[in-house]
Amino acid sequence: MYAYDQYDQQMVDARVAEFRDQTRRRLEGTLSEDKFRPLRLQNGLYLQLHAYMLRVAVPYGTLSAAQMRMLGDIADKYDRGYGHFTTRQNIQYNWIKLEDAPDILADLASVEMHAIQTSGNCIRNISADQYAGATPDELIDPRPYAELLRQWSSFHPEFLALPRKFKICVIASDTDRAAMRLHDIGIQIVKNEAGEIGCAFYVGGGMGRTPMIAPLIRDFVPLDQLITYSEACLRVYNRYGRRDNKYKARIKILVHELGKDEYARQVEEEFAHLQTQGIEPPIAELERIKAHFTDPAFNTAASDEIDLSNADFARWVRANTAPHKAAGYAIVNISLKPLPREGVAGIPGDATADQIRTMADLALAYSFDELRVTHTQNIVLPHVKKADLFALWQALVAADLATANLDAITDIIACPGLDYCSLANARSIPVAQKISERFADAGKSDAIGELKLKISGCINACGHHHAGHIGILGVDRKGTENYQLLLGGCEGADTSLGQITGPGFNEDGIVDAVEKATDVYLANKQGEERFLDTYRRIGMAPFKEAIYG
Amino acid sequence: MVEVQFRFRDDEVVADPAVTVDAFGEQTNAAAVRIEPGDDARALLPHLERLKLVEVNFPAFTDGRGYSSARILREAGYAGELRAVGDIGVDQLSHLKRCGFDAIAPEVELDPAEAETAFAVWPQVYQATGDNRKPIWALRHGK
Numbered sequence: 045m046y047a048y049d050q051y052d053q054q055m056v057d058a059r060v061a062e063f064r065d066q067t068r069r070r071l072e073g074t075l076s077e078d079k080f081r082p083l084r085l086q087n088g089l090y091l092q093l094h095a096y097m098l099r100v101a102v103p104y105g106t107l108s109a110a111q112m113r114m115l116g117d118i119a120d121k122y123d124r125g126y127g128h129f130t131t132r133q134n135i136q137y138n139w140i141k142l143e144d145a146p147d148i149l150a151d152l153a154s155v156e157m158h159a160i161q162t163s164g165n166c167i168r169n170i171s172a173d174q175y176a177g178a179t180p181d182e183l184i185d186p187r188p189y190a191e192l193l194r195q196w197s198s199f200h201p202e203f204l205a206l207p208r209k210f211k212i213c214v215i216a217s218d219t220d221r222a223a224m225r226l227h228d229i230g231i232q233i234v235k236n237e238a239g240e241i242g243c244a245f246y247v248g249g250g251m252g253r254t255p256m257i258a259p260l261i262r263d264f265v266p267l268d269q270l271i272t273y274s275e276a277c278l279r280v281y282n283r284y285g286r287r288d289n290k291y292k293a294r295i296k297i298l299v300h301e302l303g304k305d306e307y308a309r310q311v312e313e314e315f316a317h318l319q320t321q322g323i324e325p326p327i328a329e330l331e332r333i334k335a336h337f338t339d340p341a342f343n344t345a346a347s348d349e350i351d352l353s354n355a356d357f358a359r360w361v362r363a364n365t366a367p368h369k370a371a372g373y374a375i376v377n378i379s380l381k382p383l384p385r386e387g388v389a390g391i392p393g394d395a396t397a398d399q400i401r402t403m404a405d406l407a408l409a410y411s412f413d414e415l416r417v418t419h420t421q422n423i424v425l426p427h428v429k430k431a432d433l434f435a436l437w438q439a440l441v442a443a444d445l446a447t448a449n450l451d452a453i454t455d456i457i458a459c460p461g462l463d464y465c466s467l468a469n470a471r472s473i474p475v476a477q478k479i480s481e482r483f484a485d486a487g488k489s490d491a492i493g494e495l496k497l498k499i500s501g502c503i504n505a506c507g508h509h510h511a512g513h514i515g516i517l518g519v520d521r522k523g524t525e526n527y528q529l530l531l532g533g534c535e536g537a538d539t540s541l542g543q544i545t546g547p548g549f550n551e552d553g554i555v556d557a558v559e560k561a562t563d564v565y566l567a568n569k570q571g572e573e574r575f576l577d578t579y580r581r582i583g584m585a586p587f588k589e590a591i592y593g
Numbered sequence: 594m595v596e597v598q599f600r601f602r603d604d605e606v607v608a609d610p611a612v613t614v615d616a617f618g619e620q621t622n623a624a625a626v627r628i629e630p631g632d633d634a635r636a637l638l639p640h641l642e643r644l645k646l647v648e649v650n651f652p653a654f655t656d657g658r659g660y661s662s663a664r665i666l667r668e669a670g671y672a673g674e675l676r677a678v679g680d681i682g683v684d685q686l687s688h689l690k691r692c693g694f695d696a697i698a699p700e701v702e703l704d705p706a707e708a709e710t711a712f713a714v715w716p717q718v719y720q721a722t723g724d725n726r727k728p729i730w731a732l733r734h735g736k
Contacts, residue, residue, distance in 0.1 A: 051729040054716045061712050066684065069707070075682075082655055083684055167657070195719045195729070201688035202664055202722065205657025282661050287630075321668055323721045327732035332733065 045108055046191050046336045047415060048156045055198065056153045059160055063087050064146035071143065074186050086204065088159030089145055093466050096140040099162040100152060102174035104190040104214070105133035105417040109408040112415050114155045116400030122148050127400060129380060130391040131457060131508055132211070133171050133417040134162055138464050160198055165206045167197035167278070173215045173222050174418040177337060177424040180369040184241060186216040186233050188334040189270065192325065196271050203278050207285035208293035210278070211250075222419055223511060223535035225249045225258045228295045229277060234264065242266050247277055247307065248299030249504035255541045256296040259304040261311065267465065269315075272324045276315035339370075340412035346372025346429050357437050359486075360448040365433070374430050376411070378403060378423040378440060379447040381455045381480065389480035392458040393421030395445075402443040410436050419508075420457055420496075422450070453495040453562065454480045457508050461501030461518065462525070468501035470518025470525035471551075475499055478555045483562075492562050495575045498533075504574055509537035513576045514561060515542040516554060527554035531561065531587055532579045543584060546592055559590050564590045594680060598684070599697040599708065604698075607646035607674050627678075641671045649694070651679035660692045667693035667723045682689035683711040691724045 048056075066083050069075035075083075084090075088099035100115065108116075115135055119127045122144050123137040130136055140148070152158055162169050170190040177185040193212060197203070204208075213224045216233035224230035230246035244267045249258025265273045284302075286292045299307045348371055352358035366375040382390035396402070403423055407415045410432045411425035418424055425585050428436060440446035449455045456479060459465065461472030476499055498512030502519070509515030515530035526548040533542030549557050564587050565575045579587070597606060604734035612620060614636055625646035628634055637644065647658040647666060663675055676696035677689045683703050690697075690712065721728045730736075 049733070051717050051732065055729075058715055062684075065707075065710065074704075079654075079682055079684075198719055200658040200720055201691035201716065203657070204688055205655050205660070279661055283658055287656060287658075300643070317668070321721070321723065325728070326734055326736065328734050329730040 045106055046103075046333065046374055052195075053156070055380045056156070056160070059087075059158060059199075060146060060153050060574075063149055067142060067146050082164055082205075084145075085164035086161055087145070087149065088162035089140070089142075090163060091315075091466070092138065093462075094464070095138065097136055097138050097464070098140045098144065098145060098148060098159060099130070099134050099136045100157060100159050101162045101169040102134050102157075102417050103178070103194050104170055104187045105174050105419075106176075107380045107407075107415045107417065108155075109404040109413050109415070111155045111157055112404035112407065113401050114151060114157065115303055116397040116404065118148055118151060118313045119397040119400060121151075126394055126396045127422045128460065129395065129417050129423070129591050131419050131421060131459075131506060132169060133174070133419055134169060136460075137415070138460070158406075163209075165208050165210075166204050167200065167206075167212065169212045170194050171191055171211070171213045171222055171227070171419065173217055173220075174416040174424050174447075175221060175366065175375055175426065176216070176416075177339070178373075178375050179217060179219075179235075179523070180367055181219050182217040183235060184216050184233055185337050186214040188337050189233060190214040191333050191336075192270065192330055195276065196274065197327075203282060206278075206282055207287045207512050208290065208295075210281070210295065212274075218537055220287045220535070220537045220539070223508070223539075225539045226251055226255075226508075226511060226535060227258065229274070232257050240266070242317055244269055245273065245277070248296040248304070250294050250296045250410060251508060251510050252294065252504070253291060253503040254294075254296065255505065255510040256300060257541065258296070259299065261299075261304060261308045262345075267330065268327050269319065269324060272318045273311075273315050275323060276311045276318050279314050279318075280310045284310075296348045312447070340414075341425055342370040342373060342427070343429065344371075346370070347431055348372050350399050350430050350433055354434070356448075357434060358404075360446055361433060361438055363448040363452065364450045368427065372429070372430055374428050374433060376425040376428045376433070376436065377418070377450045378425065378445050379449050379455060380403060380422050381449060382444060382447050383449065383454060383484045384477075385444075387481065389454075389477040389484065392456050392476050395423075396422065399443055399445055402439070402445070406436060406439055420455065422455070449489065451496060452489045453483045453492050453497055453514075456480065457496075457498040457512070459500050459502075459507035461499075461507075465501065467504055468518070469503075469520035470501045470527065472501040472518060475516060475518070475527065475551060475554060478551065479558055482555050482559060491566060493574060495562070496534075497558070508535065509533070510541045511539070512542060513574070513579070514558060516558075519548065521548065525551065527551065529554065529557050529561070529591070531584065532576065534576055545584065545588055560590045561587050595698045595700060596702070597676065597696050597698045598702060599712075601690070601695040602674060604674075609646060610649045611646060628659070628662050630656050630658040632662070634665040635669075637666065638669050639672075641666075641669060641673075644671065644673050646674045647671065648674060648676045648678050651681055651685075652675060654680045654682060654685055660688065663689075663692040663694055664723060683707045686711045687714050691718065691722050691726070693723055
């Protein structure tokens, strides 16, 4: 993992001091809320319905055990004993006091963490494939490139007052696990015909009220021009992105209105100019960063055998582990989508302080001191010896963290919704809980198999409803919560956007509608088809008929 | 005219009235021009020789187009006064300076002590922005 040097540490320390001073001026009243707002947002601090919410950056989703432990301690010390992992691989605390925020940032800085640019109209935390460095299907570990971009984008003085927020994602695998093409810039590390490594740039994707899949803008940017090309993309956006209407201010609208070819042409022009300006870090800097991401010392004699005689354990292994590039190892997913206990399901993405510390301990014991946060709001232990899986599973069971439902219908992505968020029109969490309760029976969920269900409590789409095999969008209809159903979205390599089935439902109605949709799938499924495959083959009509007929 | 509160040049403050970018193209003797957020700073590039002052207006501090305008002018070799005017608070000062501004005239005068702290906020910088500060990557690799 990346470790700060003196410079990185100085920068986060400077940020803590700066924010402490801004908070002091705000509390003393010399800084108005209007002026303070954009500043606190760039430190991840939102004013929500009940309290301040602090969003902490987890760069490219990677954490050490000590960092994870700190996240648990912060939940206890400053919040109500839990945290919420987000769809951008970050963590949010929902009950923060403004006067505590500088101290929290100082605590974070003590473990090389921060909340820099986790909100506001700037370049946000860089996200990446949660299986980076562990999966056999990647070309190369994408995280060094993400770290290079993190440093470039941190406090970049030209890009701190963009038309709107700006999200960058880096992957290096054709199996896109990070919704790369639904970002403002999606970068895929690729190899060209000459065998050189470089970056394919997809620009102008996003969800929100106008979902768009990013088009390819340049198929190959050499590694020694990555920063320069990124800067060109951003400068064209900063100068020409719309500022007259915040709903049309994302780069997707600019790329769409100009057309991808014209946007690409303008970027090329700016790129040619910027190449004369000496803004690119030397390749030696990328090599320095890369040295932090070398493989851990895998035991080359580790056995590939797993004793699956315990049925519950076997079910969890099948559902929640993924193949690892090293023989004898597995990638382990810890689901933060607990099934109902005493009738009530858990809140997607939430973990208690104790659970967070337990996961930290387990990472230290079984995963070379490393964890990942996923955009599906789960946690990954990337490097677990197969021989350790049973002991790990037992520890997870004891911490109520062994739910075996990865990518199942109960592994729901949900935004905080109207329970917390000041933008929301409807609650997301209770709908997620009800769906989880309806499908909790393992037989039912197992029969359905992979079904990615995503819920947003408003049109801003933080719950990725456009990209769900089944998506649910909460809206406000004449003062009551109403839920629209979407089918056929996908955030993977074959990215697609879901289509609305028709009129919306109330809270119970939407759960019934989801069940009817799964019934249509089960009745029409051929061979190994997933819900999404069946939907793509038979189309919307049979689903509509079952749901509204 | 709003007072220049911060200046990082030794020459005389340019007192010429700044004309709009459109008017500047027509007036062959104008030496001072004012850029609004929607103006293309590159329209000035053929005339840099005769320019002594470029004012870049920030009607709202949340509109960051002026930062790009400033860098474009400096990248093209403009060496005259580059003045930020408008809705500028102490928390924008370091960014303005990093993008090449060497004069700042905030609409509302800023507290001098707070401004001093703000200018000094970053011990080092991550990016090369043409402000002559060595970025961290250069320090790391002895460039």
